[in-house]
Amino acid sequence: MSEHLGPYELLSRLGSGGFGEVHLALDAEGRTVAVKVLHPHVAADGGALARLAREVETMRIVGGPHIAEVLDASLDGDRPYLVTRYVQGRPLSAVPVPVADLRRLAAGLADALLAMHESGVVHRDLKPANVMMTEGEPVVIDFGIASALDSLSVTASGAVVGTPGYLAPEVLEGRPAGVEADVFSFGATLAYAATGRQPYGQGPASAVAYRVVHHPPDLEGAPAWLEPLLRECLSTDPARRPTAAQICDRLGVAPVAHVPPPRLGPVRPRVAEHDEMSTREIRPPAKEQHRRSVEESRARHREKVRRRWLIGSALFVALLAAAAREPLPEVSLFLLAAYALGVVSDAGVALFSKGPYRRSRMIADLLGVAGTVGLCFGLATWFSAFTLALFAGTALVVGVVFLLSA
Incomplete structure (x- = not known):
């Protein structure tokens, strides 16, 4: 039985992080979204929630094809949560590396970095696990949360805010950190995608953190067009790192203008005992352009799935017939x-x-029928019934295994 949280129907748990559990959910209009329910130790910290509420005001401004936009937030009640666009895909940390289309990945990450920094948002936890890969395009998730909740440096489960090897030296040393820290994380994430290795090696967190502060990164195998930019981004001196705009210029990424939405009116507050700033329920205004792009992406995905089904079913029916x-x-x-x-x-x-x-759907359907009939007669001419039955059985087993793994 599905669970409801506010207007959202929680369908399944997608994962868990240092700040909360992420659920696949449906909104009131039946669209898929990602709902991040904050952990109890985070929800119990009124000051952290107040800072997150202030940050969400800014996070709402950030948008673009390479950003999982914040769509909604409710930070009062027993189970505060954030709602973002659902990105179907796998994290960069789970895809084969080195990444084949590295230029596309670099351009997408640079565009996301510029969108965040132009809006005044610092990610503070950019890493391969927070970059979702969908149809070859990167989409950055969980931006702004670590920056808002940086006071919870060690959670009840012992998780540290951020990942050594991707955190900038100034963050590890407790010095003031700004957008330059994101540039360092961008460089480390891109270095991992380019070489297939952690830029500062593996091992205990303390050992990795020491190498970040005192040793140069391992960039062996990075392409010549990217290595100089990575070394600049991974400089231990924040002042020597390029800005997001300079990175976009180096990579030839055209910056996208982001128009902030109208300000929200007051909504239900809950005042923290030690913080005068209240948390608020936040609803975004309509984003017609974003909605159109999401619907177009879904239409492309549905058409791709339908064509795969058409080809697979045509082959299977032709074998059986x-x-x-x-x-x-x-x-x-x-x-x-x-x-x-x-x-x-x-x-x-x-x-x-x-x-x-x-039009393409109609043509594909008609070609599918003609191809199935032609393939049936061709197979029957060249192979025996027993051999074809074995082929059909093998195809059925492979199809079932594929569906179960998907």
Whole structure:
């Protein structure tokens, strides 16, 4: 049975971090979002919640294709939470490295860095685990939370805010840190993606932190066009690191203008005992441009999944029909007719739809029917029924394994 939190229906737990658990959820309009429910020890710190409320005001301004925008927040009640755009994909820390399309990754991260810094937001915990890869594009998540809750340097579970190896030296040494710390984390994250290794090695957190402060990074294997920029970003002197705008200029990334939304009116407060600043429930204004881009992305994803299903089902039906053609010709004809009817029905639905892929969907359906019939006769000509039955069984097992793993 699903659980509700405010207007959101929590579907499944996606993961957990130092500050909270992330859930896949549906909003009131049935759209998927990511809901981060703060851990009890965070929710019990009124001062931390007040700082987070102030930070959320700024975090709402940040937007763009490479940012998981903050859509909503409720920081009162027993279970305070943040709501962001749901990004379907895998974190950079879980994809094969070195990354194949490194320029695309670098450009996307630079664009996200510029969007945050232009809005006055410092991430403070940029690392491969906080970069989601979706269709080859990076999307930065969890920005601003570590910066707002930096007083909780050690949580109840013992987790340190940030990850040694990606935290700037000034953060590790307790010195004042600003946007330059994000530039260091950007360089370390990109170095990991470029070389496939942690730039400051592995081992105990204290040993990694020591190497960050006193040793140069390991950039062996980084491409020549990127290595100089990485060394500048990973400088131990914050003043020598380039700004986000300079990084974009070096990488040829065109900066995107971000227009802040209108200010919010007052909403339900809860005043912390030791902080005059109250937490507030925050609702964003409509973001038509963002909504259109999200809907377009979903439409592309649905079309990609549908075409994969079309190709896979065509191959499977062709194998079954070819295997049955000699011993059971009626079954073979029935399989082809049923498949053709289903696909032609889908083409009919596409005919009356208004989506951008209507024409390509109809053409793919018709080609799928013709290809299935042609493949069936070709396979039946070249292979025996027994061999085709083995192929069909193998395809069925592979398909089931793929679905379970997905």
